[in-house]
Amino acid sequence: xxxxxxTAVILAVLLLAGCSATIPTDPDGTLDRVSGGTLRVGxxxxxxxxxxxxxxxxxxxxxxxxxxxxxAESIDAEVEWVPGGEEDLIGRLERSELDLVIGGLTxxxxxxxxxxxxxxxxxxxxxxxxxxxxxxxxPMGENAFLVELEHFLLEAHR
Amino acid sequence: MSRxxxxxxxxxxxxxxxxxxxxxALRKAIRLSWLxxxxxxxxxxxxxxxxGSSQAMxxxxxxxxxxxxxxxxxxxxxxxxxxxxxxxHPYGYHRAVGVGHLVAATALLAMGAFMVFDSASGxxxxxxxxxxxxELGGNVVWSGWLMIAVLAYTAVPPVLLGRxxxxxxxxxxDRVLYADADMNKADWMTAVGxxxxxxxxGLGLWWADAVAALFISGSILYDGVTNMRVAVSALMDARxxxxxxxxxxPLVPQIDERLSALPWVASxxxxxxxxxxxxxxxxxxxxxxxxAPTLEDLTAARASVVELDWKIDDMVLAPVTELPExxxxxxxxxxxxxxxxxxxxx
Numbered sequence: 001x002x003x004x005x006x007t008a009v010i011l012a013v014l015l016l017a018g019c020s021a022t023i024p025t026d027p028d029g030t031l032d033r034v035s036g037g038t039l040r041v042g043x044x045x046x047x048x049x050x051x052x053x054x055x056x057x058x059x060x061x062x063x064x065x066x067x068x069x070x071x072a073e074s075i076d077a078e079v080e081w082v083p084g085g086e087e088d089l090i091g092r093l094e095r096s097e098l099d100l101v102i103g104g105l106t107x108x109x110x111x112x113x114x115x116x117x118x119x120x121x122x123x124x125x126x127x128x129x130x131x132x133x134x135x136x137x138x139p140m141g142e143n144a145f146l147v148e149l150e151h152f153l154l155e156a157h158r
Numbered sequence: 159m160s161r162x163x164x165x166x167x168x169x170x171x172x173x174x175x176x177x178x179x180x181x182x183a184l185r186k187a188i189r190l191s192w193l194x195x196x197x198x199x200x201x202x203x204x205x206x207x208x209x210g211s212s213q214a215m216x217x218x219x220x221x222x223x224x225x226x227x228x229x230x231x232x233x234x235x236x237x238x239x240x241x242x243x244x245x246x247h248p249y250g251y252h253r254a255v256g257v258g259h260l261v262a263a264t265a266l267l268a269m270g271a272f273m274v275f276d277s278a279s280g281x282x283x284x285x286x287x288x289x290x291x292x293e294l295g296g297n298v299v300w301s302g303w304l305m306i307a308v309l310a311y312t313a314v315p316p317v318l319l320g321r322x323x324x325x326x327x328x329x330x331x332d333r334v335l336y337a338d339a340d341m342n343k344a345d346w347m348t349a350v351g352x353x354x355x356x357x358x359x360g361l362g363l364w365w366a367d368a369v370a371a372l373f374i375s376g377s378i379l380y381d382g383v384t385n386m387r388v389a390v391s392a393l394m395d396a397r398x399x400x401x402x403x404x405x406x407x408p409l410v411p412q413i414d415e416r417l418s419a420l421p422w423v424a425s426x427x428x429x430x431x432x433x434x435x436x437x438x439x440x441x442x443x444x445x446x447x448x449x450a451p452t453l454e455d456l457t458a459a460r461a462s463v464v465e466l467d468w469k470i471d472d473m474v475l476a477p478v479t480e481l482p483e484x485x486x487x488x489x490x491x492x493x494x495x496x497x498x499x500x501x502x503x504x
Binding site: 154 | 211247285286287288290291292293300350358360361362363364
């Protein structure tokens with residue numbers, strides 16, 4: 001009885017998997033929306049990763065800013081920069097007002113409960129000589145978007 | 159005087175000598191328990207490395223971690239019960255089985271309740287689990303596939319171990335081993351539940367993960383409740399029951415039958431409690447009118463009962479003028495009748 005039920009569940013899932021084009025898929029369709037559209041990116045200044053040399057109204061700069069611009073190009077998206085503090089930006093990411101937050105975040109970031117931290121794309125040395133693993137913050141559970149971004153970041157640092 | 163097993167220790171439960179078959183079963187059960195522990199080490203490591211932020215993986219990991227308790231409890235209990243009775247512990251150390259069982263059940267119950275709450279709150283808060291990429295030996299893969307592979311690995315061995323342990327639990331009359339085998343046999347459902355949850359995430363169904371975690375936690379909680387009930391009733395000196403706690407033990411009516419069949423006995427009743435592996439038997443016999451049983455009668459009567467089964471060793475026989483009702487509740491209403499089948503000696 002339970003065995004038959006389990007078999008049915010597995011078959012149903014495999015059937016669903018067969019119908020769906022990609023695994024993983026976004027529950028809220030982030031990748032579909034930003035591809036060929038607008039990528040809303042929160043920037044928290046943290047040189048050399050991110051900086052706002054011309055103030056909050058000017059264009060941001062930094063290595064992560066450059067990476068995001070390349071990523072946006074790879075999915076044919078326009079970047080809309082939203083400067084702010086980390087906590088404020090993560091809050092907006094949670095409320096789906098942003099698609100990505102950068103600011104020299106590391107794998108040790110306490111935001112891992114509220115945001116999907118990407119796979120560490122770069123290993124660096126921190127101010128006290130400790131190992132640091134650089135990450136970016138994507139919306140929770142938007143796994144197709146997350147995987148697309150991670151593929152890009154890993155390729156960029158090969 | 160005492161037979162030795164391969165490790166050189168006496169193959170006994172307290173002062174009860176184990177027959178050869180049971181000695182072999184005990185050695186096999188000990189081997190299987192070590193094998194379970196070895197498998198669990200690999201499973202716990204594998205699931206931990208692939209875990210990521212999946213609730214279902216976390217639940218499966220906790221379950222694997224909790225699965226260490228029953229085989230360890232069994233090994234510790236078997237070690238303790240080997241000890242012979244001492245003046246401080248005249249009944250021996252058989253209760254170690256019950257204590258081990260209660261500890262295992264408490265852990266299952268507490269963790270199960272906590273995890274049901276944890277995964278239910280994940281569902282209520284609509285937490286979307288992020289599952290990204292992972293680098294594995296230079297290859298980049300979606301970590302969901304890795305999780306599925308690890309879960310698939312953890313699905314099969316416990317079922318085989320559970321199936322191998324079950325007959326030994328019956329033969330050795332060991333409740334802890336039974337609880338362990340029973341949980342092992344159901345373990346594949348955890349793995350399949352987890353796999354369905356991960357596939358759900360892959361398909362963009364964020365809730366699939368939390369639902370799978372809830373299912374796994376529920377099964378842990380259920381194991382905890384079942385085991386707690388059996389362990390507590392055993393420690394409360396419930397009547398001797400079969401190894402799975404389903405039926406009264408067939409040896410109990412056999413004891414009364416054997417005693418009643420003696421020519422000088424008018425009626426006989428016993429109370430039998432399960433000490434863990436072995437029984438503690440107190441039998442009351444009423445001689446036929448006007449007959450005073452001799453010491454030889456009593457010794458022979460006791461010997462005839464003890465030879466019924468290896469589990470009966472600790473036995474007290476008391477001749478009485480009438481069956482003491484306060485010690486044998488409702489004995490009058492229960493006819494002496496053996497319902498033991500071919501298994502009766504076990």
